[in-house]
Amino acid sequence: MTDPRDDITAERRRELLDAALAFADLCAETTASIVRSGFVVSKKADASLVTTADVETERSFRKLVEERFPEMGVLGEELGEHNKGADFRWIIDPIDGTAEFARNLPWYGCIIGLHYKGLPLLGVIDHQGMGIRSHAAYGLGAFANGERLTIDDCGPGEAGAEARIGLPSLAGFLKPADSRAVFNAVVDVYPNFRTFQTCYAHTLTATGGLDAAMEWETPLWDLAATQILIEEAGGSFRYVNNSDVTGEKHFYSAVFGRPALVERMSEIMEDAL
């Protein structure tokens, strides 16, 4: 079976990646300028937080995409979908971790992904508060601050209880349905976990701070850059709970990181449902 992404030449993928990195620069500038001038925090209909920085950053991004790639689609957390059904689909979460951002905690991130026919072509996760940007593109490798990333599989004994995994806090398993059984099953086997509530857990998985991480019933934009980042570094990415990137679900669950851990964690998650 051929991968449709092979139809995009490496040169074109490099061009698109350069565009994504330039877009990430602009998003970072927009967010920083709004932080300097002061931002307003409010609650959305689902009780999650949004700030004027989220909205303005996404608006800047969409303007750039619509100018440079008017034929492509854009899906964003704050401002909906444009050109639905286009082969190329930019996906943005302008500030992932708005609750952390609103408390001046630095591990929020700007997520930018470009998918082609439902498959991830490239991704950028920028943590300007931490000074870390990671990126990857199909066939071109994964990098953080210019350094090539490699996720090794687990050696003997490394997929056991000592492994350090990232997962949402229990609050992340109580909506949209009560899935605390999944949380309990995972932490029972992997008690040495860390909670993040932002894509910083994804970056840490790609850069070696965590052995694996998972997200539970989260919107597509939260995972828009993660699969390509992890896979290009040599790790595994797996959707669980009948999630499917090519479908049109509202929420997606996934586990990613060192391959043996991903396999074991996905079994634990599926069994707990």
Next chain:
Amino acid sequence: MTDPRDDITAERRRELLDAALAFADLCAETTASIVRSGFVVSKKADASLVTTADVETERSFRKLVEERFPEMGVLGEELGEHNKGADFRWIIDPIDGTAEFARNLPWYGCIIGLHYKGLPLLGVIDHQGMGIRSHAAYGLGAFANGERLTIDDCGPGEAGAEARIGLPSLAGFLKPADSRAVFNAVVDVYPNFRTFQTCYAHTLTATGGLDAAMEWETPLWDLAATQILIEEAGGSFRYVNNSDVTGEKHFYSAVFGRPALVERMSEIMEDAL
């Protein structure tokens, strides 16, 4: 009842604080120079990690204290107790969060406390990897990077399930005894928790990133600076599980932060035992 710390003049407390801040500078330099030249990670008898950076940083600190305050006691994580029973007792954890430090994660911290007759007189928590240093001294206020810290009590509805608390991961509740009932009871009421495994949770509680935090059965040096930092900022600090700072237990459990939350969390913890 008079507080023995009132016998130490404010001028003397300021001098001691200046000394502690100078010691923290030296500890940060020692750690940084060992990071630059490369450090070795090994396992201690209790299976926790230690690096050459931990040992060298503590050695530098003890040398300074013994030169400048030869009559005072020193208790450190890596090198034991000196002048046991002295009225003044310096306490250091040179690198709190060695496991994070060994993975190049920036939220480890150097903890320095000075206790007088068993009560905390001053404390410094330095996160050089994050560029944040907090400090406090009895009667002189609490500060982070020069800014005065204030912990407000909870307003209406702020001590409920939405509160953001910090606690160790489940692994921190499995030793020395299995206390997972405490973990479960706390996260059941406060599902929006974050895990840190380092004193960064203490700094975040003092600086507003967390509403409250707790430690479970941890050595005294992990809490050496926390009580004075929290109390001088206007928050509450409470030992639970029969811990007592003036005693000679091996492990201490405590909860600290916004007063109404500390009260409720300490009840939950005691009830779960």
